[in-house]
Amino acid sequence: MSIREKLSGNEAAATALRQMNPDVMAAFPITPSTEIPQYFSKYVSDGRVDTEFVPVESEHSAMSACIGSQAAGARTVTATSANGLALMVEELYIASSSRLPIILSVVNRALSGPININADHSDSMGARDAGWIQLYSEDNQEAYDNLIQAARIGEHKDVQLPVMVCQDGFITSHAIENIQLEEDEDVKEFVGTYNADEHLINKENAIAIGPYDTADYYMEHKYQQNRAMENAKKVIEEVAAEYKEMTGREYGFFETYELEDADYALVLINSAAGTAKETIDKMRAEGKKVGLLKIRVFRPFNRDRLVELLKDVKYVAAMDRSETFSTSGGPVYHETAAALYPETTKPEIISYMYGLGGRDVTIESIESVFNDLMEIEETGEVGERYRYLSLRE
Template sequence: MSIRERLSGNEAIATAMRQINPDVVAAFPITPSTEIPQYFSSYVANDKVDSVFVPVESEHSAMSATIGASAAGARAMTATSSCGLAYMWEMLYVAASDRLPLALALVNRALSGPININCDHSDAMGARDAGWIQLFSENNQEAYDNMVMAFRISEHPDVRLPIMVCQDGFIISHGVENIELLEDDVVKNFVGEYRPEHYLLNASEPLAIGPYANPPYVMEAKRANLQALENSKKVMLDVAADFERISGRKYSFFESYRMEDADYAMVIMGSAAGTGKDAVDALRSMGIRAGLIKVRMFRPFPASQIAEALKNVKVVACMDRTESFNTVTGPLGADVRCALYDAGIHAKFVNYVYGLGGRDVTVASLTSVYEDMMKIAADGTVGQTYRYLSLKG
């Protein structure tokens, strides 16, 4: 039986961590993720988990300690935000190339500068090519659910990769919502015991983890990492199906919202997807065939599945909560456009940068995107394909 609670996103993540009961959690505080290790350290102090909590001197050390614990054969986790993730940068690539199934709770916050502590996706987008699995959450419930599913995906023998569970800073992390928790024993049975096949503390199998790779081996290692990401797609679907059986909540690579006959489709990630759904509902009430794709699994990117979902629309608007500074497109926009091109889909396409540094995202602002799409369909021309939404002046 589910447990009804009112929790912030950070509390929801910490609760999932308590139920998972990892062997090691190493962390260093940074706003707005600080509450996650704070809550978890209280669980350790009050004997609610069997975990070892490692307070370290920096985020680089937090990821290093998490990597060391995972390499030793422990189920290991950490949490961070923004510049903390940037400080981990070197070690993110090490975790993926060493094929370590550790988990990171990322509370999305703008990278400086200018100095800002509010939400955008610049931290996660900067790490998108590090070889990790990345799941994005629309709300507190999804943040909790994604974390409960994380280790089942990352620890699968066909995957064995680190996983990043993302939630929008302050909007989700500090916003309190109604949430349905699973019972502790249900989560324990769902996640299962971690039994690594190869690990440093296995005295019967001496091995090295993370050795220097000469040129003849580096490309093969990267190709193996890529294959593991490809394998994670099927694993994610299988885990989501098992999760639906215990929770009643259904997940996939993305959510299609009112896309059955949509002429105009928005592709978006994170908390703003809920605002986008309200805009779609308002437009539908006026007879406008609007729809929305909310991406949940950003890495690996489900290109063919998204192209299939968009194959009948007239105009696509892709929403990036970050700036790539290539003057052409954002990271989500680039992936969606590539998916459409490879599938031979010729829908009109426009890419928006929105919500940087915590800029408000309203129903009215997202409705204006659909209005732009309708103008594009009527005129037959896109004009400027890369635009900023709600820019002052």
């Protein structure tokens, strides 16, 4: 039976990790994710978990320790943000290529510089090709639910990949919302016990992790990672179905809102989806056929499902909270455009950069995007395909 609570996104994440009762947490503090290991260390000192908490001197060390413990057969978790995630990047590739299902709670924050501690997605998007599964969370509830599912997804025998669960810094991490928690025992049963088939301290089957990979084998190992990511698509759906059975809450690769008959749609991730839904309600009341496609799973990217969901939409705005400096759009735009490119019939797609460094996202600003799409239809002129939203002159 669900328990009604009021928690910040950080405390919701820490609670999910506590209920998981991992073997090891290795962490280093960084705003705005600091509260997650802070809460968790108290759970350790209070005896509420059996976890070994490893305080380290940097985020690079945190992920290094996670790799060591997971390689030894221990379920391992950590948390970070922004520059901390950037400092982990070298180790992220090692974790994924070594097929270690570490769980990482990422509280999205702009990368410096200039120095900024507010929400955008430059940190996790900078690591989008590191071989990690990436789940994104609109609100505190979704952050909690995604973390619980992450263990089952990453540890599945056909996957064996690390998972990062992302939420927006301060917007959800520090905001208190009503949330439904599951009973500790139910989460424990759902997640199960982690039993690695192969690990470093199994003297009956000695293995090496991280040896030099020659040109004769490197491509094959990358292909195996690719196949594991492909396998994750089915596993993500299976785990979501089981989670719905336990909680009544439904998750998929995408969430749609008023998309079925929409002529104009937004594609975006994380907390701005809430503002988009409010905007859509307002504009629907005015008779405008607008809708939303929210991406929950960015890696693996489900191209086929995205194409199916957008097949009847005429105009799409792909919204990015992370700059690539390609001068042609952000990661969400590039993935969406690439997915749609082979289709004979496809919507007109415009790239919008928004909310960088915590810039406010309002109903008015989202409404202006829809109005831009309507203007394109009315005039027949696309104009600038790569736009900055709410940019000061």
